[in-house]
Structure formats: C-alpha cells, structure tokens
Amino acid sequence: MGSLSRACGAAARKERNVKDIFGMTLAELQEVLAPYRVQKFRAKQIAEWMYQRGAKDFAAMTNLSKSLREELAKQLNIGRPRIKDRLDSKDERTTKFLLEYADGTAVETVLMRQPYGNSICVSTQAGCNMGCAFCASTLHGMARDLTKGEILAQAVTINDMLHEEENGAKVDTMVIMGSGEPLMNYENVIAFLRLIHEDYTLGMGYRNITLSTSGIVPHMYKLAEEGMPISLSVSLHAPNQELRSQIMPINRKYPLADVIAAAKHYADTTKRRVTYEYILIDQLNDGEQQARELSALLKGQLASVNLIPINPVVERNLLRPSKARIDWFEKYLADHHVNVTVRREMGTDIQAACGQLRNKHLQD
Ligand code: SF4
Known part of the structure; x- marks a missing residue:
C-alpha cells in the first residue's frame, strides 16, 4: 500500500470512529475495553498479544472468543507502522529500518547486534x-x-523481527539517539519510557536505557526527578561556548556551562555516570587546544567521553580526522584522567548515521 492509500485508510478509520489501541497502557486499555465486557485479565492478554507476541490484528488473539475478536475488530484498531525499507549491513551486525506510520510519516530505527546483546536506537x-551542523536528521526540519x-512501535517491530528470525532473540538495551531531540518531546518520551518498562510490554530495565540530549537544560533537571535511573548522554561536540554555538545552535539558548551543571546534577541525583x-570533525574540534579545554571542563566529574569519528554528511562537507588524529585525541584525554572510549563503527555501509535513510526517502 502506498503512503497516500495508507493515509486515506487512516482517514476512513477516523471517520468510522475506530480507535487505535496500540501504545495504550494497561489501565487505558482496560478502560477502553470495559464497554465490551472484557475482564481485566483479558485486557492484559490483549496487551501481551500486541506488545510481546507480534499480533497485528484481533484475529491472531486465539485465546479470545471468535465473537469478541470480531466485535473488537469493528471498533478498534492495532495501529502498527509498516516496514517501508530495511537495510542489513554486510557484516550482519546492523539492521536499519524505515518505518511508516498511518499518516505517511516515516522514521528510522536501528538494531545493533552488540557483544552484550541486541541494542536498538x-x-x-x-x-x-x-x-546541529553534523546531523542529517535536521536537514528537512521537524x-x-x-x-x-x-516510539514503542519501533521497539516492538524489532523485537518481533528478532523473535521470528533469530530463534526467539529479543531487544536487550536501548539508546534514544535516533532522529529528534527527546527532551523537546518530553511528555511522550517519559510516558514511553514508563510503558516499555512494564512487564506486559518489553519489561526493559531502566538501567538498560540511555537517553541522549543536545542539552535542554530545564528538562534535564526535570528528568533527574522522574525516579527512572536511565543513563544520560549529552551531545557536547565542543569544549567552549563559541565553538559549540557554531556546531549546535541550541547552545545559544542553553549555554555550555549550564548544560554541564545540569548534567552534573543528573549524575549526583541518580548516581548514574x-x-x-564528542563527534570528532577534522580541523574543527580535534586540535590540541580543544583536547586541553575538554579535559579541563570534565575534571573530577562522574563522567566519560565517547569520541565519535564523524560519519561524513555529504550535504555539509564535514570530514573525518585521520586515524592517527583520533588515536592522539583519545590518548590525550586518557593521559589527563578522562574516561574515554572511541565508538566502534557499525553500519557505515547502510547509512547508519541518523537521518540519512529518511532523507533519501523524502528526496525520492
Ligand atoms: S544530533 Fe540530535 S538534536 Fe542534533 S539535529 Fe540531530 S537529531 Fe537533532
């Protein structure tokens, strides 16, 4: 089905007043199902069918009576995105999906088969x-x-795929680092985090989740109070106010010093590192001065630096430093007592950099 007909289908369902139940919490589901005399334990079974057992419609829910399944199907819908594109890297460790929702909106989701388990982005x-200057996701705005x-549908889609294709494997960990600034969509993201943690969805432990932000300071403080011990990752990319503003416009609104203070508060409150x-960009932020400033900035913090050699974004003409330069930068930080790692490259052959597949889809 093309985007247009899917969007038309969605409009027709809206007109018929068909309610989409995918993404509902158990309490929401129980409320919606109450008029159909569905008992609470049955509502939980329906949640498990949707979120754990790959059901895309009521017909698949074989432990419900046929008449109930037919009645529910007339009024309710399980709105899952369709897989519009799928790319597997040559080394088979990375799979990237382009998912399309009912209104034709498409987003990217990535599966990375890591030594410690299956991680999704x-x-x-x-x-x-x-x-952000280096990022393909922002080229067409939001x-x-x-x-x-x-958001949950992205995780469930990959979980179902793993289950079917890889002997019952499942999603183990998650990074919220795909397109978008999660803290600018705060309420939905917090609700999603609570939902994916539930035992009737993926039951994901908060400690297996990392949220990455460009530094939305007020919401970083708010997140520290949510009682969810997820890991926080801050996109820094430059060690001083001027250069960071050049690379990341949001730095003019929330200055570097305030972002560092908010991150420190998060670490102190949650006891999470x-x-x-830090995306390494040739001739821009990979010099000795930046290495010196960066180590001074993070001195004495419960923190580590993840160096990411840039995935060149053709549209922006930003280049990757040489291997020798990357090694030198890493060694400088380590020698100055900063915990530092260099991100392993995964999926460069399938355009794993955030936003590139979606942009191709928009251009097409
Ligand atoms: S890096 Fe993240 S915050 Fe910056 S433009 Fe890309 S998606 Fe948005």
Missing part, C-alpha cells in the same frame, strides 16, 4: 529542529513529535 520525532505508542558524546 529509536527516534522520538520525525526529523529534528535542533539544527515534521512532528511521535506519540508514546509510535553521564556520557558526553
């Missing part, structure tokens, strides 16, 4: 408004926020 907005159900992501 989810998107929280379709596109992004933040304007189309819209995703709902908690739409904060990771600073």
